[in-house]
Amino acid sequence: LWLSIFSRPPSTQFTRVQRCTCCFVLLFVSMFLNIMYYDLTNEAKSTGRPSLSFGSLYITPQQIIIGMIVELFGLIPSLLLVQLFRRTRPRQQQQSPLRQALSKANENIENSVDCPKKNRKGTLMFPWWCIFIAYGLCILLIGVSILFIIARGIEFGDEKTQKWLTSILSGFFSSLLLTQPLKIVSLAIVFACFCRKSNDDQEVNELLDDDYAELKPDEEYLHSTKKKSLFTLRSASRAHRLNEEEIVYLRHQRLKHMQMWAIIREVVLYLCFISFLYVVIYSNRDVNAFQQVDHLRKYFLNTRQSNFDYTKISTIDQYWSWLENSFVNQLRAQEWYNGDPPRNLTGYIDDKSNRLIGWATMRQLRVKAASCQMQHPIYSTCEYDYSFSQEDKRSYAPGWTNQTTQVYNAFIQKAFTYQSGDELDTYVYVGDYASYASGGYVYEYRGRSSDLQSNLSQLHQLGWIDDQTRAVIIQLTLYNPNVQLFTAVTVLAEFFSSSGVLTSSRFEPINLYAFTSAYQLVCTIVYMLLICYFMWIEIRLLFELRLKYFHRFWSYVQVGIITCSWTSVGIYIWRCKESQRIGELFSKTNGYVYINLQFASYINDVLSNLLSFCCFFGTVQLIKLCRYNQRLCLFIHTLQYSAKELLSFSFMFAVVFMSFVCLFYLLFIAKLPECSSLLGTAQMLFEMTLMKFDAYQLSGAAAFLGPFCFSLFVIFVVFICLSMFLSIIGDNFRRVRANLNGKTNGMFDFMFETFQRWAGLRTVTEEDIYSERDARMREEYYDPIERFPDKMDKLLEALNRIYMNQTVEGSVIKHTKP
Known part of the structure; x- marks a missing residue:
């Protein structure tokens, strides 16, 4: 049943949604029956009844009876729901392709929509409204199962519930991957050899001809629809050749689809990586x-x-x-x-x-x-x-x-x-x-x-x-x-x-206890495998880009994640050895010996610092995923355009700020506790920059110099330096926004539109087709007058630049003449 979701035959109306629903009903009913009879097999061992044992395998008659009951009670509702879904008629009877072709060929022939359908012998079909009964039974069975699972889990407690979850998961995957496929193959061989009916192929053909649903505009057959016509000797379809523009457009759409799936893979992979990273990091922190x-x-x-x-x-x-x-x-x-x-x-x-x-x-x-x-x-x-x-x-x-x-x-x-x-x-x-x-x-x-x-x-x-x-x-x-x-x-x-x-x-x-749960261990192993995968990607990029690799900002972020992760592994092993030494010493003496955790705390601090930087770099790299959205990409491009100017501004600001640090430190070293050290003085001035400082302290320390130095700092740093910083960011932001107005990537809109069509939230109409075709034509054959204002602006800027250069050269020549 689980595998049939992916291998649904085209000759059946039992949809994938209905199959998936039946699978979940079977899963939850099996979990409900399993938890109700869980641990009764252990009680059977103590009854003293005759049993059969093969090494560590211990089988009693009560265990066999419990297994049969669980399998039987789990199979009955699933089998009934499957038959109810399969034998429900569609709500509207559709015409077969043959009848549609005949009705279009001969307009005088009466429409055959109301023609009575030939009933098959021995086939029991339910009315179309039974589909609601089937879904209602599914919801009821799942809800009751969840209710009893929660109640039984509370009765078991945490430890016993974890053991039950481990057993049910191992049993589910072993059944799905091993026992059930073998059972299906064996039954298929038996039925194919001894129980095959002669009219199976006839029923399938009748179902394909009469009962197959009519396709919607956004649907297509999953199997071949080519049939030999009994009325014509020629093929009914002619080859339709695409022109050059259509080929270019389809190639562009195909590249967009490939880029979309590459983006989805990148986003999903990185979200998995950041999730495992958070699990590994926060599992090393105790909430208490x-x-x-x-x-x-x-x-x-x-x-x-x-x-x-x-x-x-x-x-x-x-x-x-x-x-x-x-x-x-x-x-x-x-x-x-x-x-x-x-x-x-x-x-x-x-x-x-x-x-x-x-x-x-x-x-x-x-x-x-x-x-x-x-x-x-x-x-x-x-x-x-x-x-x-x-x-x-x-x-x-x-x-x-x-x-x-x-x-x-x-x-x-x-x-x-x-x-x-x-x-x-x-x-x-x-x-x-x-x-x-x-x-x-x-x-x-x-x-x-x-x-x-x-x-x-x-x-x-x-x-x-x-x-x-x-x-x-x-x-x-x-x-x-x-x-x-x-x-x-x-x-x-x-x-x-x-x-x-x-x-x-x-x-x-x-916390000296490593991996308190198997979940932490699994997450750590998967995280290190992802780190190895990212290392392989970075090494490949390094050989491809060579020196250009070090010109990319995200290369340093990725190298920081990899370096901190592998260093954390070494420090973690070191901490485990220290924990093992302390644990052995504690167990030998029962705690009646002096144990100094100073060295262990140093190691733990180093590990915490490395994990913190891993979390920082990993979270910062989420900004990289925003490059596909035009509005969110403005932030990244603004920083790139402002890099050189901000570097020069940072040097100037550092000189001004350090001069004020020296001034305040030398004037108020013995009068204010905040100015007792250079670091404390710098911290105080940063608070003054944010205007979160009590100026009355400076007035009390020095009646004239305090307010004077404070006013001087506010004028030079707050008003002038911060205004310059905001001007740099604002100018480059407007420049980036102007450059991106004519360069729309549209990838995010394309992905959103594709998702809407895939989810059925939006259907393709003729207006969409025509508007897309018109947009394509405008891109190919645009009116030159539309670009005339931009061309004139560029021309005026060039003329102004030439005029300014000539003016400067003329003034230089005048001054150089004797």
Whole structure:
């Protein structure tokens, strides 16, 4: 039945639409019966009844009965609907071609439309209105099947429903491609050899002669209509030769059709590619990542309590207060709200949702106490800003002394001992003020909550954070089993040599589980196959175009997609190996070991950046598909015409903008936080360009220079530079639009018209034929007077250009004469 949609014999009135409808009824009824009896075969194994087994194949009598019931109940409605469609008479009885020919040959013969039709023996036919009953039964069966499939799927649950879908799809395709064709071939051989009727050919010929429907103007026979006439010895049709104009027109139409199908193939292929690209990229993003990060940021930074708000810390004492009163209590699960102890929550933090992997660490980086560059009578040593060369790497006794007689526990002594990055499994960290090395002095948050409190108090008393401290980095790894997300938490406090504390934090969710579903794996494989196909196309274009290949903008976009995709594959394999290492370490220790996800987060960031650029390039290339529409193509051509002018304008704008960046940075570096760095100043000026800036800040910083510099920037950048930019775009847009007015591609209109005819939304009338013929004649034989205004405009432009050149040459000659 499925294959008959594509191999419909011409001698039947059972249309392809009706066949497709019967196929869908059979599919949905089979799915309904399959899901109703699904998993009953597994229950049959536990009944203990006699069964037959061949290795892993297990067959019971109940399974055989269920299979027969499903096949029988699925075959009956499908068979009845097929017969109902096949035996329904057409609404209007049409004349046979022979009768039409006879009626045209002899005008005196009465019209034979009402002639009674010869009934066939043994053929049961239904009235024409039974077609509505057949379609109604199809809709009813499909609707009831969908309703019960949804209800049963909700009862099964997600996992069991996926197993059922896998079994039904595999069974459907194996039946369609293997078992059913073999069954059809076997039955066809049996019926052809033993059950063939003698009047089959006669019935087919009668059906072709009498019952074949009359063709509409936009239809044609799918089989040969040539017949030998019994009344004439000559052929009834004469050869009709086409003239040269008609051949050119038909060749042009054929080229349009070929171009149309090439465009359709390109659009469909690229839409499939961009769909798989989006699936691969967005499957690497978890929808719960933002909620996880937002919760942890509010939880650890404690922004809801003003006394212990980490973002408002400005002194060392405030930092110790936050550590001792807020942070240390959040690392261990405390009692519930009703006073019950936190049972089965060992290793969880106080939110009772995230488990701490191993323990948290607090790493300090210090600078050496060096002699002051300028001799001062009071201070002989100074502590400068952090750098790799100024980092202190010596080990000390508690209290930053060379030796001490007092005994401390191992965690306190270890906090004053320098450890390298290889020993700590840490890496370089980039902060807001400086980049910090991988080593340092580390305190580990291990033990009970009371022990942590006492250790922090001792570190505070010993002055673990002093004037030589430049950064304190707290790192911990969390795992949320509810959403299966790892989170690398880094809380940084940077201490300046000029006093003051700058706090920052990073919460990076990482999904270390690759291919959580078979759908993601299939989409990834198909996406890489498409990348290989695009690589083959680009390599072929490179050999064909040679150096001209690099003059095309879309070549760089395509190369960017291919490069980022293959680089992403390498980074993804690297991340999988790192995930495997972390997973093995986690399974061996059950989470009671320190695991640093800093390196995994770096790899994940690189992968995210590459996938983001893939998504960017792939989405930008959608503009390439707009080149077939004249209006949408204006944007691309405008940018092409404006390229040189925009390049010159960009250079001029960069010079002007950088001069204002230097001006604002040097004037307001100590007065405005936005001007504390060059990057912040540039960001502020971009906001001023968009007129989204509070000018009162500049007035408060400098009563005269603030408003003066602001006005100067608005005049030169906003009024002059932006006006020049808009003028360049506007002039080239008008030029492109004028050039395209006489060069209409019409491909999009041709495709839309072809689709309307194919879908039956528009039929070809005589007026369309005549109008198309007239348009063709006007294109070939146009009146020259219609082009006269354009020719005159070009002539005036040429004369004006010649006059201007002569004027300039004359003035130059006058000035050169003595």
